[in-house]
Amino acid sequence: MNKILNFIEGIGSTFRKKMARLGAGTRLFFLVLIYSGDSFKRIHLTIREIYFTGVLSLIIIVVSAFFVGMVLGLQGYYTLEKYGSSEAIGVLVALALVRELGPVVTALLFAGRAGTAITAEIGLMKATEQLSAMEVMAVSPVARIIAPRFWAGMISMPILATIFSMVGILGGYFIAVLVIGVDEGSFWSQMQANVDFSNDIVDGAIKSIVFGFACTIIALFEGFDAPPTAEGVSRATTRTVVISSLAVLGLDFILTSFMFV
């Protein structure tokens, strides 16, 4: 009996803690919005963070996109060839990338590359009292540290996802057209006939913006909320990856279910 009670109590307290964290995260988001004016007035702070979150993620994004595109081309070709419609390979690669893999894989890589860097950096700043020092200097850490990183993430993520999709399609093109020898004309024309700009490409872009928001705010919150110790920061970094990945996949399902009816 006692065990059952303890179990229920455990569920309750865990739920309460999660809710409290969600609330604190939302609070941070509104603080970011309030202090965003500051980070736009001094745009170089945001540009600097775009360099760290966006430009430095470029290599991993481009390389993985090319490989993902090549794999899609290869796998798609094997399957489509059985039905004698290997020209549709372009459509398959493009739709898969633009609608799903572009935004989702980019977001997962972004969480691993940029998200962890953000959490670790902010956590470390907290552990070494840099954030407190800023507070005492009457400078809001949200305005100076959090808001520029937030906007940098929001800007970088859609750009990275777009680059991912385009490079992935080039990877598919490389395999399908240059290596296997699918007709180049039908590769592109089938693609153009079936990929719709406002439905597929714009919806993919919307996805990437939503994922960018989720990954960035989670990374920022985990860093900001991390216990100021070495252990706390390392746990927070792990949590960033886990929570971001789950959030991205969950959000992807929700968005997909009412985007591509």
Place this chain on the structure above:
Amino acid sequence: MDELITIDDLSFGYGSSSLHKNINMKFSRGKVSAIMGGSGCGKTTILKLIAGQLIPKSGKVIVDGQIVHEQDRDGIYNVRRKMGMLFQHGALFTDLSVYENVAFPMREHTNLPENIIKDLVLLKLNAVGLRGAQKKMPSELSGGMARRVALARAIALDPDIIMYDEPFAGLDPISMAVICDLIRSLNDALGATSIIVTHDVAETFSFADYIYFLADGKIAAEGTPKQLLASRLPFVRQFIHSEKDGPVPFHVEAPSYKVDLQL
């Protein structure tokens, strides 16, 4: 005497625990005051309460006539602009160079042109003897040098109040002497009020004007170094002469040895 900071009947604790019980302190303008006590007795917390980073359970902190915890955000920031704080390990911004670290408060709070900022930064760095290290990054500095840069940053805007959190922790004797000297000379040069939180007896007694001893959340003793040296309070004696047993026991409270060994 003219008090810049008054702590009035202050109680504070995290959650339901209580760290400070009804503390009263006064910090006089132009003086160097020290808060001493064992580790974990809440010395640093007092600095945070003065800076308005924590809110007291009861009582109040008055800085320059203003009750800190009753200020709104802008009010607190206005109070903090009068303060400079040196953190335990310097807390330099790791992504900025030494020069930019010292320039940071000026860039944030003033609209001074770049050439004046440069003059001021070099002046402050010169005051702590590190003009030559302006281009270095914080990771390239030794502990003592980092502390001095942080000090230059703390005094960047010529604050009325300078707070030092464990300024001597982890320093070699030479760096320690340098910091001691700087605290005293900067205080006198700027006409500021300094508050030092520390547990280094010898250094503090050599230059502080007034000393508070904290123990068990209360003020155990206070006075000028001379008065305290002459004090007969057992706690003060134990602390000053670093005796391992006394009012602060060597053994943490425990059941009798026999019970623990199950004899």
Place this chain on the structure above:
Amino acid sequence: MERAKLDIWVGIFVILGIAAMFGLATKVGNLTSNSIKETYQVFANFENIGGLKPRAAVKAAGVVVGRVDSIVFDTEAYHAVVKIKVDTRYIFPKDTFANIYTAGLLGEQYIGLEAGGDLENLEDGDLITQTQDAVVLEKLISQFLYNKAAEED
């Protein structure tokens, strides 16, 4: 890193993003072929639209001239009413024929317009009277089997 160098990298990054978006829009998507701005609407009734969907292409002689805007079921006449948006650059006679075709055996369905010989042209809101339904594979097969059975009798 110096601020100027940083700015250049971020600039390159943003330009790469814009270039990728441009590539997606023109090379991958149908933004260029979709740039029909001014259109007029015509309606066509079908007994059976098969698998026709909104946004399906409307072609004349293989050239995309418009898109299917919406498909609704008319509960009074019991047929499908397809609203078609046609580019104003293309004009068709009143007696134009609308067929539902399938691209390839299993491909997407689209509407094919075949111009008639009327002197008057279709205008906004007009109804295309001559239509041919989609070919439903099941019907075709059952017809074929029925004929086969009839032959054998």
